[in-house]
Amino acid sequence: MRENIYDNDRFFQKYSEMNRSKEGLRGAGEWPALRQMLPDFLGKRVLDLGCGYGWHCKYAADHGAARVLGVDISQKMLETACRINADAKITYQRCAMEDLALPDASFDVVLSSLAFHYCADFPALAANIHRWLAPGGAFVFSVEHPVFTAYGSQDWQYGPDGEIQHFPVDRYFYEGVRDAVFLGEHVTKYHRTLTTYLQTLLAGGFALQQVVEPQPPADMLHLPGMRDELRRPMMLLVAARKPV
Amino acid sequence: MRENIYDNDRFFQKYSEMNRSKEGLRGAGEWPALRQMLPDFLGKRVLDLGCGYGWHCKYAADHGAARVLGVDISQKMLETACRINADAKITYQRCAMEDLALPDASFDVVLSSLAFHYCADFPALAANIHRWLAPGGAFVFSVEHPVFTAYGSQDWQYGPDGEIQHFPVDRYFYEGVRDAVFLGEHVTKYHRTLTTYLQTLLAGGFALQQVVEPQPPADMLHLPGMRDELRRPMMLLVAARKPV
Numbered sequence: 001m002r003e004n005i006y007d008n009d010r011f012f013q014k015y016s017e018m019n020r021s022k023e024g025l026r027g028a029g030e031w032p033a034l035r036q037m038l039p040d041f042l043g044k045r046v047l048d049l050g051c052g053y054g055w056h057c058k059y060a061a062d063h064g065a066a067r068v069l070g071v072d073i074s075q076k077m078l079e080t081a082c083r084i085n086a087d088a089k090i091t092y093q094r095c096a097m098e099d100l101a102l103p104d105a106s107f108d109v110v111l112s113s114l115a116f117h118y119c120a121d122f123p124a125l126a127a128n129i130h131r132w133l134a135p136g137g138a139f140v141f142s143v144e145h146p147v148f149t150a151y152g153s154q155d156w157q158y159g160p161d162g163e164i165q166h167f168p169v170d171r172y173f174y175e176g177v178r179d180a181v182f183l184g185e186h187v188t189k190y191h192r193t194l195t196t197y198l199q200t201l202l203a204g205g206f207a208l209q210q211v212v213e214p215q216p217p218a219d220m221l222h223l224p225g226m227r228d229e230l231r232r233p234m235m236l237l238v239a240a241r242k243p244v
Numbered sequence: 245m246r247e248n249i250y251d252n253d254r255f256f257q258k259y260s261e262m263n264r265s266k267e268g269l270r271g272a273g274e275w276p277a278l279r280q281m282l283p284d285f286l287g288k289r290v291l292d293l294g295c296g297y298g299w300h301c302k303y304a305a306d307h308g309a310a311r312v313l314g315v316d317i318s319q320k321m322l323e324t325a326c327r328i329n330a331d332a333k334i335t336y337q338r339c340a341m342e343d344l345a346l347p348d349a350s351f352d353v354v355l356s357s358l359a360f361h362y363c364a365d366f367p368a369l370a371a372n373i374h375r376w377l378a379p380g381g382a383f384v385f386s387v388e389h390p391v392f393t394a395y396g397s398q399d400w401q402y403g404p405d406g407e408i409q410h411f412p413v414d415r416y417f418y419e420g421v422r423d424a425v426f427l428g429e430h431v432t433k434y435h436r437t438l439t440t441y442l443q444t445l446l447a448g449g450f451a452l453q454q455v456v457e458p459q460p461p462a463d464m465l466h467l468p469g470m471r472d473e474l475r476r477p478m479m480l481l482v483a484a485r486k487p488v
Binding site for chain 2: 147151157165166167168169170171172173174193194195198199202207208209210211212213215230231232233
């Protein structure tokens with residue numbers, strides 16, 4: 001069974017109230033960092049794995065992509081995408097990214113935003129992505145940072161008065177399933193090390209172009225909890241290229 | 245003043261009793277991972293920054309290097325290196341790595357083992373290394389992992405009965421000086437993020453070849469505390485290349 005918490009009514013309702021859901025890319029703290037890692041979309045064939053509401057698909061379409069395929073396992077996410085981020089150049093398809101079958105060299109850009117930590121087998125998926133990309137193609141993704149996923153609960157360590165003491169890391173080299181709490185619901189995520197993410201790409205024939213842990217932008221530091229994100233790395237952004 | 249705890253008598257005495265000091269490369273948990281990242285040394289000109297006892301210099305000399313320059317700021321380390329790892333092909337030089345001046349393209353391989361976290365300005369040093377390397381040259385180094393240096397104390401979080409609970413991460417995006425306790429002595433180290441290490445290399449013209457967080461080898465897991473090193477990443481190993 002592929003992980004699909006987003007079709008849980010209660011979870012989806014809470015998710016829809018997050019800044020990144022209501023405001024789109026503007027509401028996502030990592031967007032300024034991710035945007036400067038994206039390739040030129042002009043005339044490109046773009047695949048978005050775990051497209052959610054379709055914000056990145058729409059961004060690619062608005063920036064000249066020839067066609068965009070957004071793939072997600074969640075029916076609810078795709079219904080919202082079709083409503084708020086529809087575009088003649090975008091096709092939304094319901095499929096688990098692990099089950100996707102596409103022709104070799106059929107895309108110039110593969111994107112994925114905060115989806116791979118739901119995927120049990122990253123090396124298998126990365127090998128597929130390498131096949132799906134044309135030579136010279138770009139692969140840009142964000143994931144929850146291994147520091148953020150290692151312990152499991154994804155919560156701070158609190159002191160006796162409820163104040164944040166630090167962020168706990170444990171079981172770092174024990175990769176696999178974690179029972180995380182996200183928006184008050186239990187969600188299965190997969191922890192893997194930085195080594196696994198990067199070595200999988202390097203050994204799989206990708207050239208690394210950028211590896212960035214995004215910091216909250218200065219103009220979002222006033223938002224609740226945002227300044228605390230300077231205390232731990234929560235996300236990892238990677239830009240890679242399939243050599244020509 | 246460049247960081248040089250190793251010329252402190254008490255610290256040096258304790259350091260000399262560590263496995264990695266008594267047994268050399270065999271006694272270093274990260275050596276199996278680092279060794280497989282090293283280039284072919286045959287006929288190469290090799291620079292080792294923060295060479296310590298000279299174990300890596302000797303390894304390069306024993307594996308065919310044409311000449312090896314080992315640089316360290318510590319007089320005591322170099323005296324030991326000259327005693328236990330002398331070789332006609334090796335020159336040991338006392339200098340802070342930040343102050344080193346070398347001709348452009350004068351080395352084929354630059355190594356550094358667990359030294360850069362003592363360096364205040366990694367980007368400046370990396371730019372020098374890029375200049376010192378000939379085209380096609382290899383740059384392989386280990387550092388303390390950003391997860392290990394972020395909080396500062398470099399110690400576990402313990403429970404009421406002295407048991408390890410987890411490893412604390414804090415101040416991750418606040419780069420700079422940390423007051424670490426190592427072998428019971430206060431040592432100034434510099435925390436920087438994974439982003440800074442890798443983006444500095446990528447932006448500086450290096451191609452990344454390997455990024456590895458070493459796990460303790462199976463045959464060392466019986467040593468005191470070694471199994472706990474599966475709970476946190478303590479080191480980061482990087483292999484990069486200056487393109488031809």
